[in-house]
Amino acid sequence: MAGTTSFTLDSVESYIGDARTILLDWTPPYRYSDDSLLVAFNTALLEARRLRPDMFVYKFGDRMPSFSAVSSEQVPIEPQLRLPIVYGLVAHAMLRDEEDVPVERANSFLMKFQNMLVGIFANPAAPTTPSPRQQSS
Amino acid sequence: MAIQKQDLDRLMNECEVQLPGATRAGIRGVMFNVIDEFLSDSNSWPEWIPFTITQNTQNYTLTPAKGGQIKRLGDIVDSNRVFYPAVVADLLPPSINICLVWPQNNTVSVSALVFKSVVLPNQHGDIPDAPSWLLPQYERVIEAGIVGRMQMHKAKSYSDGMNGPINVKRLRDGIAMARVQTARGYLKGGQAWCFPRNFRTNSQVGGVSTPFPTPSSWGV
Numbered sequence: 109m110a111g112t113t114s115f116t117l118d119s120v121e122s123y124i125g126d127a128r129t130i131l132l133d134w135t136p137p138y139r140y141s142d143d144s145l146l147v148a149f150n151t152a153l154l155e156a157r158r159l160r161p162d163m164f165v166y167k168f169g170d171r172m173p174s175f176s177a178v179s180s181e182q183v184p185i186e187p188q189l190r191l192p193i194v195y196g197l198v199a200h201a202m203l204r205d206e207e208d209v210p211v212e213r214a215n216s217f218l219m220k221f222q223n224m225l226v227g228i229f230a231n232p233a234a235p236t237t238p239s240p241r242q243q244s245s
Numbered sequence: 246m247a248i249q250k251q252d253l254d255r256l257m258n259e260c261e262v263q264l265p266g267a268t269r270a271g272i273r274g275v276m277f278n279v280i281d282e283f284l285s286d287s288n289s290w291p292e293w294i295p296f297t298i299t300q301n302t303q304n305y306t307l308t309p310a311k312g313g314q315i316k317r318l319g320d321i322v323d324s325n326r327v328f329y330p331a332v333v334a335d336l337l338p339p340s341i342n343i344c345l346v347w348p349q350n351n352t353v354s355v356s357a358l359v360f361k362s363v364v365l366p367n368q369h370g371d372i373p374d375a376p377s378w379l380l381p382q383y384e385r386v387i388e389a390g391i392v393g394r395m396q397m398h399k400a401k402s403y404s405d406g407m408n409g410p411i412n413v414k415r416l417r418d419g420i421a422m423a424r425v426q427t428a429r430g431y432l433k434g435g436q437a438w439c440f441p442r443n444f445r446t447n448s449q450v451g452g453v454s455t456p457f458p459t460p461s462s463w464g465v
Contacts, residue, residue: 160401162270162271166268166270166271166273188266189266226400227402228266
Protein backbone atom coordinates (compact mmCIF):
# COMPACT_ATOMS: atom_id res chain seq x y z
CA MET A 109 0.00 0.00 0.00
CA ALA A 110 1.30 3.44 -0.89
CA GLY A 111 1.70 6.11 1.74
CA THR A 112 -1.48 7.86 2.74
CA THR A 113 -2.02 11.58 2.30
CA SER A 114 -5.20 11.83 4.35
CA PHE A 115 -4.89 12.87 7.97
CA THR A 116 -8.56 13.21 8.71
CA LEU A 117 -9.23 9.52 9.29
CA ASP A 118 -12.26 9.49 7.06
CA SER A 119 -11.45 6.56 4.77
CA VAL A 120 -10.30 2.97 5.12
CA GLU A 121 -6.87 3.72 3.69
CA SER A 122 -6.32 6.59 6.11
CA TYR A 123 -7.08 4.32 9.08
CA ILE A 124 -4.79 1.59 7.80
CA GLY A 125 -2.13 4.15 6.97
CA ASP A 126 -2.18 5.66 10.44
CA ALA A 127 -2.07 2.20 11.98
CA ARG A 128 1.00 1.34 9.90
CA THR A 129 2.68 4.50 11.23
CA ILE A 130 2.14 3.39 14.81
CA LEU A 131 3.14 -0.18 13.98
CA LEU A 132 6.33 1.06 12.22
CA ASP A 133 5.36 -1.01 9.23
CA TRP A 134 5.69 1.27 6.22
CA THR A 135 8.27 -0.67 4.21
CA PRO A 136 7.23 -3.63 2.03
CA PRO A 137 7.13 -6.49 2.51
CA TYR A 138 4.85 -5.64 5.41
CA ARG A 139 4.87 -7.48 8.69
CA TYR A 140 1.14 -6.88 8.85
CA SER A 141 -0.60 -7.60 5.57
CA ASP A 142 -3.45 -5.43 4.35
CA ASP A 143 -5.85 -8.30 4.95
CA SER A 144 -4.79 -8.74 8.56
CA LEU A 145 -5.16 -5.01 9.22
CA LEU A 146 -8.59 -5.01 7.59
CA VAL A 147 -9.65 -7.82 9.90
CA ALA A 148 -8.30 -5.83 12.84
CA PHE A 149 -10.13 -2.72 11.61
CA ASN A 150 -13.48 -4.48 11.24
CA THR A 151 -13.01 -6.15 14.62
CA ALA A 152 -12.30 -2.78 16.23
CA LEU A 153 -15.54 -1.44 14.74
CA LEU A 154 -17.48 -4.38 16.19
CA GLU A 155 -15.99 -3.75 19.62
CA ALA A 156 -16.80 -0.05 19.28
CA ARG A 157 -20.41 -0.94 18.62
CA ARG A 158 -20.52 -2.91 21.86
CA LEU A 159 -19.11 -0.04 23.88
CA ARG A 160 -20.73 2.85 22.03
CA PRO A 161 -23.79 1.66 20.08
CA ASP A 162 -24.75 5.29 19.41
CA MET A 163 -21.90 5.41 16.88
CA PHE A 164 -23.81 3.02 14.61
CA VAL A 165 -27.39 2.21 15.60
CA TYR A 166 -28.94 5.48 14.45
CA LYS A 167 -27.46 5.09 10.99
CA PHE A 168 -27.31 1.33 10.48
CA GLY A 169 -29.76 -0.20 12.97
CA ASP A 170 -28.71 -3.78 13.65
CA ARG A 171 -26.38 -3.90 10.65
CA MET A 172 -22.70 -3.08 10.80
CA PRO A 173 -20.49 -1.57 8.13
CA SER A 174 -17.52 -3.77 7.17
CA PHE A 175 -14.68 -3.14 4.78
CA SER A 176 -12.92 -5.65 2.56
CA ALA A 177 -10.36 -3.51 0.75
CA VAL A 178 -7.88 -0.78 1.58
CA SER A 179 -9.54 1.91 -0.47
CA SER A 180 -10.83 5.44 -0.26
CA GLU A 181 -14.22 4.17 0.88
CA GLN A 182 -15.63 6.46 3.54
CA VAL A 183 -15.91 5.22 7.12
CA PRO A 184 -18.98 6.69 8.85
CA ILE A 185 -17.50 7.62 12.22
CA GLU A 186 -17.81 11.06 13.75
CA PRO A 187 -14.50 12.94 14.07
CA GLN A 188 -14.24 12.88 17.86
CA LEU A 189 -14.25 9.07 17.93
CA ARG A 190 -11.90 8.26 15.06
CA LEU A 191 -8.64 8.09 17.02
CA PRO A 192 -9.89 5.35 19.38
CA ILE A 193 -10.67 3.23 16.31
CA VAL A 194 -7.04 3.54 15.20
CA TYR A 195 -5.89 2.39 18.62
CA GLY A 196 -8.33 -0.50 18.54
CA LEU A 197 -7.04 -1.50 15.13
CA VAL A 198 -3.43 -1.36 16.31
CA ALA A 199 -4.23 -3.30 19.47
CA HIS A 200 -5.90 -6.12 17.59
CA ALA A 201 -3.01 -6.31 15.13
CA MET A 202 -0.43 -6.36 17.92
CA LEU A 203 -2.23 -9.15 19.74
CA ARG A 204 -0.90 -11.47 17.09
CA ASP A 205 1.96 -13.49 18.47
CA GLU A 206 5.03 -11.44 17.57
CA GLU A 207 8.37 -11.86 19.24
CA ASP A 208 9.35 -8.20 18.90
CA VAL A 209 6.12 -6.74 20.22
CA PRO A 210 5.38 -7.24 23.91
CA VAL A 211 1.83 -8.12 24.79
CA GLU A 212 1.85 -5.27 27.30
CA ARG A 213 1.97 -2.79 24.44
CA ALA A 214 -0.98 -4.42 22.72
CA ASN A 215 -2.92 -4.35 25.95
CA SER A 216 -2.07 -0.70 26.48
CA PHE A 217 -3.52 0.20 23.08
CA LEU A 218 -6.58 -1.91 23.84
CA MET A 219 -7.03 0.06 27.06
CA LYS A 220 -6.57 3.36 25.19
CA PHE A 221 -9.21 2.26 22.71
CA GLN A 222 -11.71 1.32 25.40
CA ASN A 223 -11.00 4.23 27.72
CA MET A 224 -11.38 6.79 24.96
CA LEU A 225 -14.76 5.37 23.99
CA VAL A 226 -16.26 5.14 27.46
CA GLY A 227 -14.14 7.60 29.44
CA ILE A 228 -12.56 10.99 29.19
CA PHE A 229 -8.86 10.23 29.31
CA ALA A 230 -6.71 7.71 27.49
CA ASN A 231 -4.10 5.82 29.44
CA PRO A 232 -0.51 6.15 28.15
CA ALA A 233 0.85 3.56 25.77
CA ALA A 234 3.32 1.07 27.15
CA PRO A 235 6.98 1.57 26.17
CA THR A 236 8.35 -0.36 23.24
CA THR A 237 11.27 -1.74 25.24
CA PRO A 238 11.14 -5.43 26.05
CA SER A 239 9.66 -6.41 29.37
CA PRO A 240 12.05 -7.32 32.24
CA ARG A 241 11.22 -10.99 31.74
CA GLN A 242 12.24 -10.75 28.10
CA GLN A 243 15.40 -8.84 28.96
CA SER A 244 16.57 -11.50 31.39
CA SER A 245 16.03 -14.37 28.94
CA MET B 246 -42.94 25.44 10.08
CA ALA B 247 -40.19 23.12 11.20
CA ILE B 248 -37.20 23.76 13.45
CA GLN B 249 -34.91 26.36 11.90
CA LYS B 250 -31.33 25.49 11.08
CA GLN B 251 -29.76 28.27 13.15
CA ASP B 252 -31.73 27.18 16.23
CA LEU B 253 -30.83 23.55 15.73
CA ASP B 254 -27.14 24.31 15.19
CA ARG B 255 -27.00 26.28 18.40
CA LEU B 256 -28.72 23.53 20.35
CA MET B 257 -26.43 20.85 18.95
CA ASN B 258 -23.34 22.91 19.72
CA GLU B 259 -24.44 23.61 23.28
CA CYS B 260 -25.15 19.93 23.88
CA GLU B 261 -21.90 18.77 22.32
CA VAL B 262 -19.85 21.16 24.47
CA GLN B 263 -21.45 19.76 27.62
CA LEU B 264 -21.20 16.12 26.54
CA PRO B 265 -17.57 15.25 25.72
CA GLY B 266 -17.34 12.30 23.37
CA ALA B 267 -21.03 12.26 22.50
CA THR B 268 -22.01 11.61 18.90
CA ARG B 269 -24.28 13.99 17.04
CA ALA B 270 -26.40 11.01 16.03
CA GLY B 271 -26.82 10.11 19.68
CA ILE B 272 -27.78 13.67 20.59
CA ARG B 273 -30.41 13.71 17.82
CA GLY B 274 -31.79 10.40 19.04
CA VAL B 275 -32.25 11.71 22.56
CA MET B 276 -33.56 15.01 21.20
CA PHE B 277 -36.63 13.28 19.78
CA ASN B 278 -37.53 11.77 23.15
CA VAL B 279 -37.00 15.03 25.02
CA ILE B 280 -39.08 17.07 22.57
CA ASP B 281 -41.80 14.41 22.68
CA GLU B 282 -41.83 14.52 26.47
CA PHE B 283 -41.92 18.31 26.47
CA LEU B 284 -44.75 18.69 23.96
CA SER B 285 -46.81 15.76 25.28
CA ASP B 286 -46.67 16.80 28.92
CA SER B 287 -47.07 20.54 28.41
CA ASN B 288 -49.87 20.56 25.80
CA SER B 289 -48.00 23.45 24.24
CA TRP B 290 -48.41 22.49 20.55
CA PRO B 291 -52.08 23.06 19.71
CA GLU B 292 -53.77 22.99 16.33
CA TRP B 293 -57.31 23.89 15.34
CA ILE B 294 -58.63 21.39 12.81
CA PRO B 295 -61.79 22.45 10.97
CA PHE B 296 -64.28 19.78 9.92
CA THR B 297 -67.98 19.39 9.29
CA ILE B 298 -70.39 17.47 11.47
CA THR B 299 -73.11 15.84 9.39
CA GLN B 300 -76.51 14.61 10.45
CA ASN B 301 -76.59 11.48 12.59
CA THR B 302 -72.87 10.81 12.18
CA GLN B 303 -70.86 10.62 15.35
CA ASN B 304 -67.50 9.22 14.23
CA TYR B 305 -64.85 11.34 12.54
CA THR B 306 -61.13 11.11 11.86
CA LEU B 307 -58.98 14.14 12.66
CA THR B 308 -55.58 14.48 10.99
CA PRO B 309 -53.19 17.33 11.76
CA ALA B 310 -52.45 19.54 8.76
CA LYS B 311 -49.33 21.18 10.20
CA GLY B 312 -47.24 18.18 11.21
CA GLY B 313 -46.89 16.14 14.37
CA GLN B 314 -49.22 13.57 15.85
CA ILE B 315 -52.32 14.23 17.93
CA LYS B 316 -51.90 13.32 21.58
CA ARG B 317 -55.08 14.76 23.07
CA LEU B 318 -58.39 16.25 22.09
CA GLY B 319 -59.30 19.60 23.54
CA ASP B 320 -62.58 21.22 22.57
CA ILE B 321 -64.85 21.03 19.54
CA VAL B 322 -66.64 24.32 18.97
CA ASP B 323 -68.62 25.99 16.21
CA SER B 324 -68.59 29.63 15.17
CA ASN B 325 -71.00 30.50 17.98
CA ARG B 326 -68.63 29.01 20.55
CA VAL B 327 -71.03 26.16 21.18
CA PHE B 328 -69.22 23.09 22.46
CA TYR B 329 -69.74 19.60 21.03
CA PRO B 330 -68.60 16.98 23.54
CA ALA B 331 -66.66 14.07 22.13
CA VAL B 332 -64.29 11.33 23.20
CA VAL B 333 -61.23 9.87 21.48
CA ALA B 334 -62.29 6.48 20.21
CA ASP B 335 -58.98 5.40 18.70
CA LEU B 336 -55.40 6.62 18.38
CA LEU B 337 -54.04 6.23 14.86
CA PRO B 338 -50.81 8.27 14.81
CA PRO B 339 -50.68 10.91 13.54
CA SER B 340 -54.52 10.95 13.48
CA ILE B 341 -57.27 10.17 15.98
CA ASN B 342 -60.78 8.87 15.62
CA ILE B 343 -63.31 10.78 17.69
CA CYS B 344 -66.87 9.96 18.61
CA LEU B 345 -69.36 12.73 19.35
CA VAL B 346 -71.32 12.10 22.50
CA TRP B 347 -74.58 13.08 20.78
CA PRO B 348 -75.58 12.96 17.13
CA GLN B 349 -76.59 16.24 15.54
CA ASN B 350 -79.75 17.01 13.58
CA ASN B 351 -78.11 19.55 11.28
CA THR B 352 -74.91 19.87 9.35
CA VAL B 353 -72.56 22.22 11.17
CA SER B 354 -69.01 23.44 10.61
CA VAL B 355 -66.84 23.12 13.69
CA SER B 356 -63.20 23.26 14.69
CA ALA B 357 -61.46 20.78 16.95
CA LEU B 358 -58.63 21.88 19.22
CA VAL B 359 -56.03 19.14 19.48
CA PHE B 360 -52.68 18.97 21.24
CA LYS B 361 -49.80 17.40 19.38
CA SER B 362 -46.29 16.04 19.74
CA VAL B 363 -43.55 14.99 17.35
CA VAL B 364 -44.00 11.96 15.12
CA LEU B 365 -41.77 9.66 13.12
CA PRO B 366 -40.36 9.68 10.51
CA ASN B 367 -38.03 12.56 11.25
CA GLN B 368 -37.17 15.23 8.76
CA HIS B 369 -34.10 15.22 6.57
CA GLY B 370 -30.99 14.91 8.73
CA ASP B 371 -32.89 12.99 11.41
CA ILE B 372 -34.33 16.18 12.87
CA PRO B 373 -37.64 15.87 14.75
CA ASP B 374 -40.58 17.52 12.99
CA ALA B 375 -41.23 20.02 15.78
CA PRO B 376 -42.70 23.55 15.53
CA SER B 377 -40.38 26.44 14.67
CA TRP B 378 -41.14 28.34 17.89
CA LEU B 379 -40.00 25.49 20.14
CA LEU B 380 -36.28 26.26 20.28
CA PRO B 381 -36.46 30.08 20.29
CA GLN B 382 -38.94 29.85 23.17
CA TYR B 383 -37.68 26.85 25.17
CA GLU B 384 -34.12 26.18 24.00
CA ARG B 385 -32.66 26.11 27.52
CA VAL B 386 -35.26 23.61 28.66
CA ILE B 387 -34.75 21.27 25.73
CA GLU B 388 -30.98 21.56 26.11
CA ALA B 389 -31.16 20.67 29.80
CA GLY B 390 -33.34 17.69 28.98
CA ILE B 391 -30.98 16.34 26.34
CA VAL B 392 -27.87 16.89 28.44
CA GLY B 393 -29.49 15.42 31.55
CA ARG B 394 -30.79 12.32 29.83
CA MET B 395 -27.44 11.67 28.17
CA GLN B 396 -25.56 12.25 31.42
CA MET B 397 -27.68 9.52 32.93
CA HIS B 398 -26.53 7.03 30.29
CA LYS B 399 -24.43 4.23 31.68
CA ALA B 400 -20.69 3.82 30.96
CA LYS B 401 -20.21 6.68 28.53
CA SER B 402 -17.56 9.38 28.44
CA TYR B 403 -20.29 11.92 29.21
CA SER B 404 -21.94 9.96 32.03
CA ASP B 405 -22.56 12.17 35.06
CA GLY B 406 -24.76 10.60 37.69
CA MET B 407 -24.73 13.73 39.82
CA ASN B 408 -25.67 16.40 37.29
CA GLY B 409 -27.91 14.24 35.10
CA PRO B 410 -30.90 14.21 37.47
CA ILE B 411 -30.46 17.94 38.08
CA ASN B 412 -30.71 18.68 34.37
CA VAL B 413 -33.71 16.37 33.96
CA LYS B 414 -35.37 18.26 36.83
CA ARG B 415 -34.79 21.47 34.88
CA LEU B 416 -36.61 19.87 31.96
CA ARG B 417 -39.55 18.95 34.18
CA ASP B 418 -39.65 22.49 35.60
CA GLY B 419 -39.64 23.87 32.07
CA ILE B 420 -42.51 21.57 31.09
CA ALA B 421 -44.55 22.82 34.03
CA MET B 422 -43.85 26.44 33.07
CA ALA B 423 -44.74 25.79 29.44
CA ARG B 424 -48.00 24.12 30.44
CA VAL B 425 -49.03 27.16 32.48
CA GLN B 426 -47.86 29.64 29.87
CA THR B 427 -49.86 27.85 27.19
CA ALA B 428 -52.97 27.64 29.33
CA ARG B 429 -52.72 31.36 30.03
CA GLY B 430 -52.21 32.23 26.40
CA TYR B 431 -48.68 33.59 26.91
CA LEU B 432 -50.18 36.61 28.66
CA LYS B 433 -48.31 38.41 31.37
CA GLY B 434 -50.59 38.31 34.38
CA GLY B 435 -53.08 36.17 32.47
CA GLN B 436 -54.92 33.36 34.14
CA ALA B 437 -56.50 30.08 33.19
CA TRP B 438 -59.84 31.07 34.69
CA CYS B 439 -63.44 30.64 33.63
CA PHE B 440 -66.83 30.90 35.26
CA PRO B 441 -67.41 28.09 37.75
CA ARG B 442 -69.53 25.22 36.59
CA ASN B 443 -72.60 26.26 38.63
CA PHE B 444 -72.77 29.54 36.70
CA ARG B 445 -73.86 27.58 33.66
CA THR B 446 -77.49 26.78 32.99
CA ASN B 447 -79.63 24.88 30.55
CA SER B 448 -82.09 27.69 30.02
CA GLN B 449 -81.77 30.79 27.88
CA VAL B 450 -82.82 32.84 30.91
CA GLY B 451 -79.65 32.10 32.79
CA GLY B 452 -77.49 33.85 30.25
CA VAL B 453 -75.31 30.99 29.01
CA SER B 454 -77.21 28.75 26.59
CA THR B 455 -76.24 25.24 25.57
CA PRO B 456 -77.22 23.30 22.46
CA PHE B 457 -78.70 20.43 24.39
CA PRO B 458 -82.44 20.32 25.16
CA THR B 459 -82.20 18.26 28.30
CA PRO B 460 -79.84 18.22 31.27
CA SER B 461 -77.08 15.74 30.79
CA SER B 462 -74.72 13.85 32.95
CA TRP B 463 -71.64 15.81 31.96
CA GLY B 464 -72.44 18.72 34.22
CA VAL B 465 -74.18 21.29 32.02
